[in-house]
Amino acid sequence: MSTSSRVALVTGATQGLGFALAQGLAQRMNPGDTVYLTGRNYERIGHAIDSLGSTTAQVRGEVLDVGHPDAAAQLATELRSRHGGVDFVVNNAVMRVGPDDDPAAVIDEYCEVNNFGTTRCLRAFTPLLRARGRFLVVASSLGTLEYLAPVLWDHFDGLSSLDDVDDQVAAWRYAVKDGSARGGPWPGFVNIPSKIGQVAAVRALASHRRSSDLERGVLLAAVCPGMMNTPTSAVWWDVTEAPTPAQAAVAVLDLVFDPVKPEQYGQLLRQGEVLAWKPPP
Numbered sequence: 001m002s003t004s005s006r007v008a009l010v011t012g013a014t015q016g017l018g019f020a021l022a023q024g025l026a027q028r029m030n031p032g033d034t035v036y037l038t039g040r041n042y043e044r045i046g047h048a049i050d051s052l053g054s055t056t057a058q059v060r061g062e063v064l065d066v067g068h069p070d071a072a073a074q075l076a077t078e079l080r081s082r083h084g085g086v087d088f089v090v091n092n093a094v095m096r097v098g099p100d101d102d103p104a105a106v107i108d109e110y111c112e113v114n115n116f117g118t119t120r121c122l123r124a125f126t127p128l129l130r131a132r133g134r135f136l137v138v139a140s141s142l143g144t145l146e147y148l149a150p151v152l153w154d155h156f157d158g159l160s161s162l163d164d165v166d167d168q169v170a171a172w173r174y175a176v177k178d179g180s181a182r183g184g185p186w187p188g189f190v191n192i193p194s195k196i197g198q199v200a201a202v203r204a205l206a207s208h209r210r211s212s213d214l215e216r217g218v219l220l221a222a223v224c225p226g227m228m229n230t231p232t233s234a235v236w237w238d239v240t241e242a243p244t245p246a247q248a249a250v251a252v253l254d255l256v257f258d259p260v261k262p263e264q265y266g267q268l269l270r271q272g273e274v275l276a277w278k279p280p281p
Contacts (some may be wrong), residue, residue, distance in 0.1 A: 005030075005032045005033050005034065005083075006029060006030070006033040006034075006057075006087040006088070007033070007034050007035075007036070007079065007083045007085070007086045007087050007088075008022075008025045008029065008033070008034070008035045008036065008057075008086070008087060008088035008089070008090075008256075009035075009036040009038065009079070009086055009088070009089045009090070009125065010022040010025065010035070010036065010037060010038060010089075010090045010092055011038050011064060011066055011089075011090070011091050011092050011093035011117075011121060012038070012039065012066075012092040012093030012094055013037040013038055013039060013048065013092065014037070014039035014040075014044040014045055014047070014048040015044075015048070016245045017092060017138065017225055017245040017248060017249060017252075018039075018090075018092040018093070019037075019048055019051075019245065020244075020245040020246040020248070020249035021090050021092060021249050021252060021253065022035055022037040022048075022052075022059065023052050023053075023055070023246075023249075024246070024249050024250070024253045025057070025088065025090075025253065025256065026052065026055035026056065026057045026058075026059045027054075027055050027056060027057075028056075028253060028256075028257060029056060029057035030056060030057060031056055031057065032057075032058075033056075033057040033058065034057060034058045034059075034060055034083070035055075035057050035058070035059045035060070036060050036061075036062045036079075037049060037059055037060070037061050037062070038061070038062045038063065038064035038075075038093075039061075039063065039064070040063065040064075040065045041063065042061070042063060045061035045062070045063065046061060048061075049061050062075065064093075066091075066093045066113060066117030066118075066120060066121055067095075067109065067112040067113040067116075067117055069116075069120070071120075072117075072120040072121045072123070072124035072125070073120070073123070073124045075124070076124035076125055076127075076128055079125075079128060080128055084130075085128045085129065085130040085133075086125060086128045086129060086130065086133065087129070087130055087132070087133050087134070088133065088134045088135075088256050089121070089125045089126075089129070089133075089134070089135045089136070090134075090136045090138065090252065090256075091117075091118055091121045091122070091135070091136065091137045091138060092138040093113060093114075093117055093121075094113065094114055094138070095109055095110050095113040095114055097110060097190060097191070103176050103181075103188070103190050104176055104177050104178075104179065107173050107176045107177055107190060108173070108177070110190060110194065111169055111170075111173045111194070114194050114198065115165075115166075115169045115194055115197045115198060115201075116166060116169070118137055118197075118198050118201055119162045119165060119166055119201050122135070122137075122162060122201060122202075122205055123162060126205065126209070126220065129213075129218055131216040131217055131218070132216070132217040132218065132260075133216075133217075133218045133219075134218070134219045134220075134255065134256045135218075135219070135220045135221075136219075136221055136222070136223050136252060136255060136256070137198055137199075137201070137202050137221070137222045137223070138222075138223055138225060138252070139195050139198045139199050139202075139222040139223065139224060139268060140191070140195040140224050141224045141226075141268075141270060141275060142191060142192050142195045142196070143195035143196050143198055143199035143222060143224070143268055144196070144199065144268060144275055144276065144277055144278070144279075145157060145196065145277060145278050145279065146276075146278070146279045147187065147192045147196070148187070148192065148193065148196055149185040149186075149187075151185050152185055152186065153278075155168045155171070155172070156168060156196050156197060156200040157200075157277075157278070159200055159203070159204045160204060160207065161204055162201055162204055162205060164204065165197060165200050165201045165204055168197065168200070169193075169194075169197045172186065172193050172197075176190065198222060199222045199268045199277070202220060202221060202222045202266060202268075203266055203267075203277070205220065206220050206221075206265060206266025207266070210265055210266060213265065214260065214262055214265060217259075217260055218260070219255065219260045219264060219265060220265065220266060221255070221264055221265065221266065221267055221268070221269050222267070222268040222269065223251075223252050223255065223268070223269050223270070224268060224269065224270040224275065225248040225249070225251070225252055226242075226243065226248055226270065226271075227242045227243075251270075251271045251272060254272065255269065255272065258272075
C-alpha cells in the first residue's frame with residue numbers, strides 16, 4: 001500500500017462506541033485508506049465488520065488484546081512494516097465493571113486493560129504517527145482531579161513519564177486488592193482513579209511531545225464522549241435519554257478531521273472543549 005494512503009486503528013471496536021468510531025472513520029476516509037477494526041477475538045471482529053454497511057475506506061479486522069503485555073507492540077511492528085506509519089489511533093478498549101462486582105476481585109484485569117493497555121498503546125503507536133496524525137484516548141469527565149480527594153492529587157499530578165503513571169496505577173491497584181483503599185481516601189468507584197490515570201498518561205507523554213507534535217499538526221489528547229445509551233451504562237444509570245454510540249462518536253471523529261487547536265493538545269476534551277485538570281482554587 002502507498003504510504004500516502006491513510007491508516008486508522010481503533011481498539012475495542014467490536015461494539016458500542018468503538019464500533020461507531022471505526023464505522024465513522026471508514027465512512028469519512030477515502031478509497032485506498034484502511035481502518036483497522038480491532039478486538040479480542042476473530043468471531044466478534046467478523047460480526048462487527050459484517051455489520052458495518054457501506055464504507056468508503058477499506059476496513060480490516062485485526063486481533064488486539066491490549067491487556068496482553070506484548071500485543072500492542074507486536075501489532076505496531078506489523079503496521080510499520082505494512083504501511084510505514086499510522087495516521088489515526090483511537091484507544092477505546094475498556095473493561096467495564098458492574099455494581100455487583102467486587103473491586104478487589106476484578107482490579108487486576110481492569111487495570112491491565114484500561115490503564116496498562118492505554119500506556120502500552122501510547123508507547124507502541126505514537127512513534128508511528130505521521131504528520132497531521134491523531135492519538136485519542138477515550139476516557140471520561142471523571143478523569144480529572146476534581147473527583148479525587150486533594151490528599152491524593154500528587155499520585156497523578158505532574159507525572160513526567162508513562163512509567164511513573166504505571167507505578168502510581170500499580171500502587172492504587174495493590175491498595176484495592178489488599179483492602180486498604182476501602183478504608184482510606186480512595187473513591188470506592190474504581191472507574192474514577194482509572195480514568196484519572198488514563199488522562200495522567202496522556203498528560204505525561206504530551207509534556208515531552210508537545211512542541212514537535214504541534215509543528216507536525218499532530219494531536220494527542222484524551223476525550224470524554226459523554227454518557228451513552230448502552231447496556232453496560234444502563235446497569236449504573238438511567239440512559240434512556242442519552243445519545244447512542246453513533247451520536248456520541250461524532251465529536252470524537254470531528255477531532256480526527258478538524259485542524260488541531262494548540263489549546264487542545266495533551267488535554268481532556270468533551271465536545272472539543274477542554275476540561276480543567278484541576279478544579280479552580
